[in-house]
């Protein structure tokens with residue numbers, strides 16, 4: 125399967141991939157989901173309110189536990205500020221070829237709602253039968269951005 129040309133996938137961390145930066149529970153299906161992104165999109169980035177040092181530490185812990193692929197530790201980190209996760213913070217990104225996966229609509233720039241793929245928050249009690257990441261793979265497959 126060929127990669128979607130020039131499509132960037134921007135991933136939120138807390139509530140999307142893991143519980144939160146404190147408990148750091150990986151969401152069920154995380155490894156498979158990340159590998160799907162890596163194999164099917166030209167570029168994957170992490171777009172989170174957690175600072176970079178903290179993100180790297182969390183990623184290392186997850187990698188050591190085998191919950192994420194090793195490349196996740198070195199994933200491109202997006203520096204940003206302000207109210208919204210404005211996709212123009214992603215260097216060289218083409219906004220209409222970028223997809224942001226995030227559990228919180230509050231972070232989505234009002235002009236970029238069509239670039240947002242929402243996912244329900246992974247929250248207490250952090251169910252083991254959560255299948256949202258699997259469902260998100262299906263939604264990505266059905267998008268025709270490429």
Ligand SMILES: [Mg+2]
Pocket residue numbers: 136137138139140226227228
């Ligand atoms: Mg979140």
